[in-house]
Amino acid sequence: MNIRARIFGGKVEEAPLVQAKKPKGAKADTLNSVSVTREEYRRGDTRDGDRHRLPDEQVRVTHGGQDHGVQLVNLSGGGAMVEGDFEPMLWDRVDLHLGENGTIECAVRWIKGQRVGLEFAHETRIDCSVRDRANVLRAVIAKSFPEVEIETPTVEAEAPAPNDEHRGGKRHPLIWSGFLHHDFQTTPCRLRNISQTGAMIECAAPVRVGAEPMLELGDSIQLSATVAWVAGDTAGLTFTKRFNLEDLAGARPDVASAHWKAPSYLQPGIKASDSPWEEQWDRMSIGELRQSLEGFLKR
Numbered sequence: 001m002n003i004r005a006r007i008f009g010g011k012v013e014e015a016p017l018v019q020a021k022k023p024k025g026a027k028a029d030t031l032n033s034v035s036v037t038r039e040e041y042r043r044g045d046t047r048d049g050d051r052h053r054l055p056d057e058q059v060r061v062t063h064g065g066q067d068h069g070v071q072l073v074n075l076s077g078g079g080a081m082v083e084g085d086f087e088p089m090l091w092d093r094v095d096l097h098l099g100e101n102g103t104i105e106c107a108v109r110w111i112k113g114q115r116v117g118l119e120f121a122h123e124t125r126i127d128c129s130v131r132d133r134a135n136v137l138r139a140v141i142a143k144s145f146p147e148v149e150i151e152t153p154t155v156e157a158e159a160p161a162p163n164d165e166h167r168g169g170k171r172h173p174l175i176w177s178g179f180l181h182h183d184f185q186t187t188p189c190r191l192r193n194i195s196q197t198g199a200m201i202e203c204a205a206p207v208r209v210g211a212e213p214m215l216e217l218g219d220s221i222q223l224s225a226t227v228a229w230v231a232g233d234t235a236g237l238t239f240t241k242r243f244n245l246e247d248l249a250g251a252r253p254d255v256a257s258a259h260w261k262a263p264s265y266l267q268p269g270i271k272a273s274d275s276p277w278e279e280q281w282d283r284m285s286i287g288e289l290r291q292s293l294e295g296f297l298k299r
Helices: 003-008 130-144 245-250 286-297
Strands: 052-063 066-075 079-083 093-097 103-112 115-120 177-182 185-194 198-203 214-218 221-231 234-239
Touching: 079 103, 093 115, 103 185, 130 245, 130 286, 177 198, 198 221, 214 245, 221 245
Parallel strands: none
Antiparallel strands: 052 066, 052 093, 066 079, 079 115, 093 103, 103 115, 177 185, 177 214, 185 198, 198 234, 214 221, 221 234
16 A cells, blocks of 8 residues: 555555465365375285285195195285196196185186186085085076076087096086175175185175174075185174075076176286186086986986
8 A cells, every 4th residue: 555645646556455465275075185295106006905914824625636735925805826736737727725714726727936826616506415416507597597498508518427527527607696784784795606605705704703694695695604714805704503405596696708807917918808707617507507407317
């Protein structure tokens, strides 16, 4: 403000005595108006939510008929990384044993030193005798897929004998899912394997050993269980009562997709389309499975 002009007259330019400060900080209702300076930049891709590091977890793998103790480095819904003193080849089949009712059939995806990337088989494994499993699958197909026509293969093959070990080697494409009711919440889960005494599930919500959840596989299948072990997003359940596997026909399964995307740590240098669980690796269609089971059970 000009004091002389104010006293003797003249043009007076109004100006505030105190200059207004420029606003700093966050603007109203705007969360991205404040910049936060990083003291250190991200050195790697840590945004994948599909891995659970387990630095002290010791498990067992079966390869070539021999058992090996290995370290379970990480685990996800699609596979695992293990480290140990065994020498598989790419695409070899390996059984990964995580605990009671916790055996997963895997394929070797990559090898780097003593670390091995394992990709899980897609279908739900039914742990019982070959004939009982065939009965279960036939009942499931009859109830859940009655509209599927039988696909006749190009070359007719004689149905194998019931005691033929290769009979259990053909892969079915069925995946069962359900809900785990625990700690006053309900979480979708995937059934990795199931037997009369227990099951292995994948569940996004954390569960604790000793908890007593209920596994729901359908409107008529509700199984009380106890959590026996937990590894990453995978848990082993022990059923309170023996489960009749034929009841699986009451829960409609999904059909495994031929184009499954492996988790990030199973992908180095290998395309997902090269998965050993694709159709060319002895996975049947529903029609082929029905035809095979009918021929097998009529013998």
